[in-house]
Amino acid sequence: MAAISYKNASCIYEGADKLAVDSLDLDIQDGEFVVLVGPSGSGKSTALRMLAGLEEIDGGAIEIGGKNMVGVPSKDRDIAMVFQNYALYPNKTVGENMGFALKMRGVGLEERNRKVQEAAKLLDLTEYLDRKPGKLSGGQRQRVAMGRAIVREPQVFCMDEPLSNLDAKLRVQTRTQIAALQRRLGTTTVYVTHDQVEAMTMGDRVAILKDGRLQQFASPTELYDHPVNAFVAGFIGSPAMNLFTVPVASGGVRVGERLVALERDQLTAIAAAGLDEVTLGLRPEQLEIGSAEDDGLLVQVDLVEELGNESYLYASFPDREIRAIDGTSATIVARSPQRAPARIGETVTLRKREGSAHLFHPETGDRIGA
Template identity: 70%
Template sequence: MASISYDNACCVYPGADKLAVDSLSLDIDDGEFVVLVGPSGSGKSTALRMLAGLEEIDSGTISIGGRSMVGVAPKDRDIAMVFQNYALYPNKTVGENMGFALKMRGVSVDKRKARVAEAAKLLDLTDYLDRKPAKLSGGQRQRVAMGRAIVREPQVFCMDEPLSNLDAKLRVQTRTQIAALQRRLGTTTVYVTHDQVEAMTMGDRVAVLKFGVLQQFASPAELYDRPRNAFVAGFIGSPAMNLFDAPIVDGAIRVAGGTVDLGADDAALLRRSGLNRVTVGIRPEALGVADGSDGVPAEVALLEDLGSDTYLYARVTDPSISATGGGAVTWVARCPRRTAARIGEAIRVRQTDRTVHLFHPESGERLN
């Protein structure tokens, strides 16, 4: 086990005019589970491959346990990698796959068998040690790949979207197993995913990247409650935060003849800001359907009945406001199950609390 430090680490691919990873700085504690998350092309897998030595560090440094990894070969970094495609040898049994790296190191047969047996017990693979990968399910193959990493007893686990080949139910089950296993082993882990639900449920801390640039590095709760900018606000949360640009009139935010309900501090901040427009963010759980004439007029565009809750998509018509990035404004409200609203119905959407996120309309940086 060891701490990890990225210090202004950069990577650029040959022929590219932009950095794949741009001045990444992260300090990861010993034994911490850190998730790198972002959309496709955000540089998260490149950052992981730089740590593993599979991509060159063009500038800056990456350290493991206080030792710089610049120029250090992958085999000398004491890292175990779990890939998206598992990379199992089809002609070897589960036990042989798990112990192969130890065999290449010259570890004795008895020690190999003992460490493979221990890892197999942790992963519920004891009954499958003599099977070939073709006779296993996707979840079992993934656990074999995990077992191969565990038996090496490395300082760091690097996991590059290991669950992406699994079906939805198995993903939920396996991510729980991985998180529990990491906490039991206490091995520093860097995990890459594009799925923000995975990131929020698995990581001690989460690093959100966009175009190779770190946007925020914080606990899941902090990312959700206080996103640093509009990108993080829109990326973290399912369904996503409602984000829209609206005018500021006399220190208030006007929407379709109504106003966004702000706390006293936020209202004072808007009056001091000197802005005439602001990007507003409201989580779905802070919106609901009004019983009376209060709230913002809207039309029901879609209902998603999830059993325990219903997500109501309401189209808001107001030429003075716009969705972040352009287009019509649709708000998502989290409603009690079996809501009485119907598609095409005219309703009024109201705030159920004053938790409002305010961002600069140009830079996207958080204001409150």
């Protein structure tokens, strides 16, 4: 086990005009489960491959256990990789697949079998040790790939989207197993995914990347409650936070013809920044659905999604001048614990709960206020 430090680590691919990973600073504690998440092309997989020694570090450094890994071959970093495609030998049994790396390192048969049996017990694979991978389900094959990594007893686990090939139900089950297993083993783990729900449910801390640059590194609750910018705010949460640019008014901001009141400290922060418009963020679950006559945001219902235990209401503003942060006409999503909270085409009011508004700079996207 070992702590990991990215120190202004950068990587650029040959022929590219910008860095794939740009001056990444990240300190990962010994035994911590850290998730790298971001959209396609954000640099998350490149950052993991730099750690594993599969990509060159073109600037800065990466340390494992206080030792600089620049120039150190992948095989000498004491890291075990788990990939998306399992990479199992089809002609070998589960037990042989799990113990193959140990065999290549010259570990004796008795010791090899002991470690394989221990890992198989942890992963509920004992009864499958004599089977070939072709006789296993996708989830079982991924557990075999995990077992192959575990028997090596590495300092660090590197996992590159290991659940991408599984169906939705199996993904939920397997991510729970991986998170629980990591906590039992206590091995420092860096896990890459594009799925923000996966990131939020698995990681002790989550690093969000965009265009090769780190946006925020914090616990899941900190990311959700206090996103540092509009990108993080819109990326974390499902459905995403509602974000639109609105003018500042006395006591709050104006959304169409309706005033949304803000907290005193938020009004102070807006005044200090000298802004006459801001990006307002409202999470769907912080909105309450009322009648058209109530105070709040006046919207027209476009779609209602019934999920059994809750409903999602998708609506648009009668005032088409209200803009989303990408400049298009704004829409809004609200979550309701009630079934059929409104009908399509109906006009309703969405009231925000006290203290639930997030504010961001309309140009830089940076958070305004606490």
